[in-house]
Amino acid sequence: MAVSELGWASLVEAEDYFANERLKTTHWDALADDDEKNKTLNMAYNRIYYCPDYSTPVAGDETAAQLIILIKAQSEMAYYIALHLADEDRRKGLQAQAVIVAGIVKEQYDKDKLNEIPIPPIIDILLADFKTEEVMAIIDVDRDEDESVDTKVDEF
Secondary structure (H helix, E strand, O other): OOOOHHHHHHHHHHHHHHOOOOOOOOOOHHOHHHHHHHHHHHHHHHHOOOOEEEEOOOOOOHHHHHHHHHHHHHHHHHHHHHHHHHHHHHHHHHHOOOOEEOOOOOOOOHHHHHHOOOOOHHHHHHHHHHHHHOOOOOOOHHHOOOOOOOOOOOOO
């Protein structure tokens, strides 16, 4: 049974992106077949869609302008997954075991980042318009009236 496509980028659109816009495609090209590429694209879509840092539309609900960016972001995330997933899984496994220093080179792991899923910088930049960060502004409030602060306003 063929793996169904999930997300903003179809396999054809991802292949077009890798053929025309990305210089290095070694790890995408090394994926075994269309099913493995679709699985990678599906995982990329899920990672972006469910990331709390972004509010992306469900596939099919995006505008034409958003779709162009979301195809690029999903394709880039698929490449990241093809290249780094095995290493990321091993490192997250070490973090889950409360390891903070490992290996000959003494890799250090931040125990507070165990539940954080990495988003590569290029994808973060592509998804800038979808960020969910709440912005807070502080302004001065001036009193614009003749009454004093002690005036009771509930008595008429």
